[in-house]
Amino acid sequence: MRQTLTDGPVVSIRDVGKTYSSGTTALQNIYLDVAPHDFVSLVGPSGCGKSTLLRIIAGLGDATSGSVTVNGETPTSPKARQSLGYVFQDANLLPWHNVQDNVALPLELGGVGKNKRREAAEEVLELVGLSDFAHAYPRELSGGMRMRVSIARALVTEPQLILMDEPFGALDEITRQRLNQELLGIKKQTGATVIFVTHNVFEAVYLSKRIAIMSAQPGRIVHTVSVEADAERTPDFRGTDVFSRTVVEVTEVLERGIARPDTAQQKEQVA
Numbered sequence: 620m621r622q623t624l625t626d627g628p629v630v631s632i633r634d635v636g637k638t639y640s641s642g643t644t645a646l647q648n649i650y651l652d653v654a655p656h657d658f659v660s661l662v663g664p665s666g667c668g669k670s671t672l673l674r675i676i677a678g679l680g681d682a683t684s685g686s687v688t689v690n691g692e693t694p695t696s697p698k699a700r701q702s703l704g705y706v707f708q709d710a711n712l713l714p715w716h717n718v719q720d721n722v723a724l725p726l727e728l729g730g731v732g733k734n735k736r737r738e739a740a741e742e743v744l745e746l747v748g749l750s751d752f753a754h755a756y757p758r759e760l761s762g763g764m765r766m767r768v769s770i771a772r773a774l775v776t777e778p779q780l781i782l783m784d785e786p787f788g789a790l791d792e793i794t795r796q797r798l799n800q801e802l803l804g805i806k807k808q809t810g811a812t813v814i815f816v817t818h819n820v821f822e823a824v825y826l827s828k829r830i831a832i833m834s835a836q837p838g839r840i841v842h843t844v845s846v847e848a849d850a851e852r853t854p855d856f857r858g859t860d861v862f863s864r865t866v867v868e869v870t871e872v873l874e875r876g877i878a879r880p881d882t883a884q885q886k887e888q889v890a
């Protein structure tokens with residue numbers, strides 16, 4: 620299990636705003652603390668700033684205002700970067716590398732020797748159920764398998780924090796549900812903290828301890844919902860009252876958050 624580096628939150632976001640040079644204000648007044656071992660989903664309509672926020676946490680983009688820390692450090696610091704793994708919407712595998720070499724890439728870039736890279740890649744490939752495909756090439760894999768490789772690549776540096784940007788958005792529903800289950804198993808085994816972006820409410824409720832719901836542009840966190848389920852998440856969870864109640868709650872907040880004030884006013888005038 621990953622070591623917790625500090626007693627405080629793994630991620631602390633204080634009054635973050637982001638306006639792109641194009642003039643688009645993507646984020647406004649974002650506050651969020653993410654505790655060690657938490658699983659937090661960011662949900663919201665397309666274009667509400669979920670990816671922008673995740674990229675800022677990863678140090679891949681900067682905030683215009685406010686502050687973000689990862690284990691007390693600025694996200695661009697080497698220590699913060701070492702403590703996180705990032706899974707993109709697309710698997711982004713190198714077609715000329717086999718699975719093992721794709722997975723080991725972050726270690727290769729970090730100057731880790733060949734034997735250690737192979738050992739680490741084998742370990743995470745086992746975790747994602749792809750040990751038998753270590754020497755296959757990306758073109759030989761299904762979409763779900765490519766995403767598993769991408770997850771293994773994010774895990775290979777043993778990050779304390781995993782940031783996932785709609786990793787299962789392009790997959791069919793059955794594969795998505797299977798990978799949801801596998802992700803929960805990986806989280807349990809590694810003890811990692813996860814921040815997960817999705818616009819799929821069912822997926823968010825199934826996976827998360829907490830769901831931060833964002834409004835349409837400029838993105839703000841309008842509400843945070845805790846998923847009050849003690850039991851282990853197995854497919855039966857989808858049939859429980861807690862599951863359906865939480866789906867309804869999140870959906871209602873989303874619908875209210877999406878309605879912009881002027882639209883609401885217009886609706887009132889029409890009524």
Ligand code: ADP
Binds near residue numbers: 663665666669670
């Ligand atoms: P989401 O992930 O919720 O779909 P994004 O974070 O991708 O939202 O985008 C939020 C808003 O910021 C959108 O209006 C998008 O067009 C805009 N945006 C994202 N990236 C850039 C960029 N590099 N330059 C300018 N505008 C951007």
